[in-house]
Amino acid sequence: MSDTTQAEKHGFQTEVKQLLQLMIHSLYSNKEIFLRELVSNASDAADKLRFKALENDALLETDADLHVRVSVNKDANTITISDNGIGMTRDEVMTNLGTIAKSGTKEFISQLSGDQSKDSRLIGQFGVGFYSAFIVADNVTVRTRAAGADKAHGVEWKSAGDGEFTVADIEKTARGTDIILHLKDEAKEFADEWKLRQIINTYSDHLSIPVQMYKEPTPESEGPDGETVPATPGEWETINSGQALWTRDKSEISDDEYKEFYKTVAHDFDEPLLWSHNKVEGKHEYTSLLYVPKRAPWDLWNRDSQKGIKLYVQRVFIMDDAEQFMPTYLRFVKGLIDSNDLPLNVSREILQDNRISRSMRSASTKKVLSMLSKLAKNEPEEYAQFWDNFGQVLKEGPAEDQGNVEKIASLLRFASSHGDSAEQRVSLDDYIARMADNQDKIYYIVADSYAAAKNNPALEIFRKKGIEVLLLSDRIDEWLMSHLHDYNEKSFQSVTRGDLDLGDMDDEASKKAHEETEKAFEGTVERFTKALGEQVKSVRVTHRLTDSPACIVTDENDMSTQMAKLMEAAGQKVPETKYIFELNPEHALVQRIAEEQDEQRFADWAELLLQQATLAERGSLKDPGSYVRKLNQMMLDLTNR
Numbered sequence: 001m002s003d004t005t006q007a008e009k010h011g012f013q014t015e016v017k018q019l020l021q022l023m024i025h026s027l028y029s030n031k032e033i034f035l036r037e038l039v040s041n042a043s044d045a046a047d048k049l050r051f052k053a054l055e056n057d058a059l060l061e062t063d064a065d066l067h068v069r070v071s072v073n074k075d076a077n078t079i080t081i082s083d084n085g086i087g088m089t090r091d092e093v094m095t096n097l098g099t100i101a102k103s104g105t106k107e108f109i110s111q112l113s114g115d116q117s118k119d120s121r122l123i124g125q126f127g128v129g130f131y132s133a134f135i136v137a138d139n140v141t142v143r144t145r146a147a148g149a150d151k152a153h154g155v156e157w158k159s160a161g162d163g164e165f166t167v168a169d170i171e172k173t174a175r176g177t178d179i180i181l182h183l184k185d186e187a188k189e190f191a192d193e194w195k196l197r198q199i200i201n202t203y204s205d206h207l208s209i210p211v212q213m214y215k216e217p218t219p220e221s222e223g224p225d226g227e228t229v230p231a232t233p234g235e236w237e238t239i240n241s242g243q244a245l246w247t248r249d250k251s252e253i254s255d256d257e258y259k260e261f262y263k264t265v266a267h268d269f270d271e272p273l274l275w276s277h278n279k280v281e282g283k284h285e286y287t288s289l290l291y292v293p294k295r296a297p298w299d300l301w302n303r304d305s306q307k308g309i310k311l312y313v314q315r316v317f318i319m320d321d322a323e324q325f326m327p328t329y330l331r332f333v334k335g336l337i338d339s340n341d342l343p344l345n346v347s348r349e350i351l352q353d354n355r356i357s358r359s360m361r362s363a364s365t366k367k368v369l370s371m372l373s374k375l376a377k378n379e380p381e382e383y384a385q386f387w388d389n390f391g392q393v394l395k396e397g398p399a400e401d402q403g404n405v406e407k408i409a410s411l412l413r414f415a416s417s418h419g420d421s422a423e424q425r426v427s428l429d430d431y432i433a434r435m436a437d438n439q440d441k442i443y444y445i446v447a448d449s450y451a452a453a454k455n456n457p458a459l460e461i462f463r464k465k466g467i468e469v470l471l472l473s474d475r476i477d478e479w480l481m482s483h484l485h486d487y488n489e490k491s492f493q494s495v496t497r498g499d500l501d502l503g504d505m506d507d508e509a510s511k512k513a514h515e516e517t518e519k520a521f522e523g524t525v526e527r528f529t530k531a532l533g534e535q536v537k538s539v540r541v542t543h544r545l546t547d548s549p550a551c552i553v554t555d556e557n558d559m560s561t562q563m564a565k566l567m568e569a570a571g572q573k574v575p576e577t578k579y580i581f582e583l584n585p586e587h588a589l590v591q592r593i594a595e596e597q598d599e600q601r602f603a604d605w606a607e608l609l610l611q612q613a614t615l616a617e618r619g620s621l622k623d624p625g626s627y628v629r630k631l632n633q634m635m636l637d638l639t640n641r
């Protein structure tokens with residue numbers, strides 16, 4: 001009997017073809033994950049129907065008992081995963097099983113290198129979902145009917161995973177989806193009930209939807225003591241414990257169970273770095289189970305990427321990607337929140353302006369921050385690993401979450417002049433513990449790279465006096481520092497901004513000596529001011545340099561170099577900032593130039609010093625060509641002397 005209309009042939013989206021190839025190649029040692037992915041999709045489909053049926057119970061038809069069933073046909077060499085969930089319409093089949101809708105898929109695929117272990121991790125983080133069927137199957141058939149659709153509107157999708165698929169209309173009496181996998185020769189081991197049971201027990205035990213396998217009938221038999229053992233009918237037997245993991249008591253859940261659960265909620269192959277499971281009672285009642293992954297997902301940089309929190313209300317799945325429960329700077333956190341107080345028909349709009357969701361968000365944020373603080377304190381090496389993966393995202397925190405600035409600041413890690421490594425390992429508490437008694441500020445510099453920060457002339461005096469400076473060079477750092485004002489009652493001070501005041505750290509004698517040199521240099525400062533004219537905001541003598549003749553700094557209230565660069569890179573028009581040009585009166589070159597009588601030669605030298613200082617601070621010059629020409633001309637003059 002043919003209940004199938006003419007099948008229409010379609011090609012997969014290019015990205016699907018590429019992903020399929022790479023996936024089959026790199027996941028062959030992780031074959032069994034296909035079952036976790038397909039059972040988890042089936043269970044999601046049942047969850048979605050349960051939620052929709054709250055408003056329209058007609059969708060359940062005569063079959064309200066939601067389940068997922070897994071069966072094997074050894075003769076045909078197939079495995080079937082069936083659910084009576086929400087099903088799919090023809091259009092949904094075309095998009096869900098023919099394209100990848102995630103944004104950034106192209107970039108993701110371009111990151112794959114062909115190195116099997118690296119790729120399998122990346123693919124794991126990306127989430128292969130349905131397509132993982134092709135790891136074990138050489139032919140996949142999907143037969144589906146959407147809840148509420150007539151049985152004549154079933155759809156059959158077939159593919160050998162080789163670039164094409166067919167779609168046909170079929171009649172399907174039972175609502176939901178059957179996925180039939182025809183196993184490849186090298187995956188025949190999966191046509192085994194016990195093996196499948198074992199995999200389901202490992203991966204899917206915590207699902208709240210029953211996962212069932214068929215138990216064959218047994219005939220009446222004789223027991224060991226001659227008694228009669230009655231016949232048992234064949235039946236679908238539920239093989240998972242069927243209790244949502246997070247509803248169980250913490251003390252009864254093993255670490256392995258938490259880890260396996262993470263893999264399903266987060267679609268990650270790797271284990272989580274840490275987690276926190278909380279039952280909150282009192283004004284609001286809810287349970288949260290929050291995980292921090294070991295590695296950054298491939299699209300961490302996309303601030304609009306999916307957030308990892310699922311929302312349940314009284315154990316009913318409501319939505320994925322519930323962005324209301326976690327601030328953007330903690331977007332790497334995965335897990336779920338199950339509320340007892342929100343209404344079942346809650347929508348994203350309601351969540352946005354809701355006292356209950358605000359309070360859950362604030363408590364979950366605090367939970368994550370304190371879980372990280374504990375890790376930082378007790379397992380510094382693991383924390384360093386966390387920091388290398390997620391530190392840059394955490395740096396968005398002070399701007400986004402003013403209420404928790406102090407806590408976030410305590411989690412930040414920096415490179416510093418105290419050590420000799422670009423690794424970011426120094427905390428603000430470490431810095432403060434090393435501060436001299438009379439130091440009242442936390443000094444830092446922001447530059448394009450670690451080397452540029454470390455070698456900036458403005459650090460010279462700090463090095464000489466043994467004062468530690470934090471060396472910042474991530475793109476986000478300037479933004480971060482504009483939102484960090486103080487920590488533990490110590491204010492932050494950029495070493496390249498404003499007048500340098502080392503406060504009590506300068507003794508009276510050297511302060512007096514500085515004043516005297518400044519007086520003696522007044523004439524020279526004036527000559528420089530005249531020679532440089534409009535190019536600078538002002539010229540002054542500095543004591544922040546020891547080895548360099550000059551530097552440029554921004555005025556306290558002007559935009560810093562790095563902030564201007566960030567804004568320029570973002571395509572914004574930035575008003576030109578004029579720098580303050582600072583001269584080191586102790587430097588031999590400055591002293592020689594001060595003696596130069598020829599005003600033209602003096603002006604050339606002044607220009608050269610300014611351009612040099614600009615190069616050290618900005619990393620580039622507006623007109624490098626004339627700088628090089630001038631430099632060559634002056635070198636030539638010197639050799640001719």
Ligand SMILES: Nc1ncnc2c1ncn2[C@@H]1O[C@H](COP(=O)(O)OP(=O)(O)OP(=O)(O)O)[C@@H](O)[C@H]1O
Pocket residue numbers: 041042045083085086087088096097126127128129130131177267
């Ligand atoms: N058994 C099913 N019943 C109904 N819809 C399904 C079923 N399996 C898959 N789908 C649909 O196909 C879509 C794509 O599935 P796939 O597993 O590839 O990705 P996903 O589940 O959205 O993402 P991920 O697995 O990374 O979370 C799903 O979002 C869902 O809409």
